[in-house]
Amino acid sequence: MTEKQILKSSLKLFNERGYHDVGMREIARELNLSPGNVTYYFKKKDDILFTLLQEYSDQNTTFYEKYHTESASIAGFLGLMKNIFYSQYQYRGVYIGNYIVQKEFQSTDSINYKSTSERRKQTFQKMFTDLRAEGHINANDDDIDFLVSFITLFGRFWISEATIFDKSPDVTQAIKHYIRLLVKELSLFATERGKLSIEQFKKEEFG
Amino acid sequence: MTEKQILKSSLKLFNERGYHDVGMREIARELNLSPGNVTYYFKKKDDILFTLLQEYSDQNTTFYEKYHTESASIAGFLGLMKNIFYSQYQYRGVYIGNYIVQKEFQSTDSINYKSTSERRKQTFQKMFTDLRAEGHINANDDDIDFLVSFITLFGRFWISEATIFDKSPDVTQAIKHYIRLLVKELSLFATERGKLSIEQFKKEEFG
DNA sequence: GGCAAATATAGTACAATGTACTATATTTGT
DNA sequence: ACAAATATAGTACATTGTACTATATTTGCC
Structure with missing residues (x-):
């Protein structure tokens, strides 16, 4: 308790x-x-941190799992990212300040952040491949590599930017802003079908 | 001394x-x-940090100034970013670990990081507008806003990602990788002329 | 219900850290 | 050459993470 x-x-x-x-x-x-x-x-104080990071990680895992039960779509993908973004905001105090993550890298015990992040990268790779297979995006392998790189960096550090540069950001507003950027990037690769899916997401999210 | x-x-x-x-x-x-x-x-220990940050900032300022003497081109822009990336690598120990920057936000004296970053954002805005005027990119105002957001987030946090996820990264290799991503993003908006400029940059940089 | 074992809480101690302060030593300018 | 400024050393102190010990409370079992 x-x-x-x-x-x-x-x-x-x-x-x-x-x-x-x-x-x-x-x-x-x-x-x-x-x-x-x-x-x-x-x-140790770090133990509190690691436990919180683990909580955060677990929470995200459920989001990923939920996503994988549905068939691949850009709208679904954006919904997933929105959930993740809210998690990141919730745990921003432990998530930003990368020296923490550096520490975790050094520590042999506790969850291995690097392997986790490597796994997540592969997950994104698969997601985009699936989106292509479903005819939502039009992208060659090189494009997909790029999208994966984009999403990993963007998805990891938007919260740092948001927290650092807005002292007390309106969460919903901030997340909307970054989701919009994500939408923009994806629409550069979206097929007609993908664009429809994006419009659907936009309607639901931004009204 | x-x-x-x-x-x-x-x-x-x-x-x-x-x-x-x-x-x-x-x-x-x-x-x-x-x-x-x-x-x-x-x-104070923080004073060492702030002085180093100031050094870093000054170094970058000279790069920006140099860029503005030339006429706008994607190749020139990429060259600028390459210089900045090397600076960031050089100062990675103070540049990453955002809690530092948070501290600086709190401190009333010393350089105001927020206004600096706001200024940099406007600088990028102008750069892309110039690139459009020179016929290097094909982008409406919304696209340019997106590119500015992209470049500020990407340009600030690539070094965190590189440092965190590669214990001892080969600098040149890492920078090449991230410049390639930048190239990819820009080519999505590049005109024929812009694409030529990109090819020229690639030839010089990647051989 | 009573009592031993486990769990929880408090309090203290200690090494390390940033930082302030004081006392010398060295350089500099006239 | 000597006074003032600058540089260096050494120490002291409050704060921090953390280890350790002692006491209190809960729990499980007869």
């Missing part, structure tokens, strides 16, 4: 002021616990 | 192991100085 509360409060504080500026004692104070009690649940 | 040495050694250490993991005492040791002597030149 308390473990989840610690995670929740920590995330809240990390989101507000960044991982680095939040101390263990402050997390404890937030929950009226003693510092020693926090270290009972999480021996 | 010593001030520059401190900056140089600090940057080296930051690049190797990240800002957070390098202490003042270690910087001092690297130069056979006493810790107190380092704080004589830089009262």
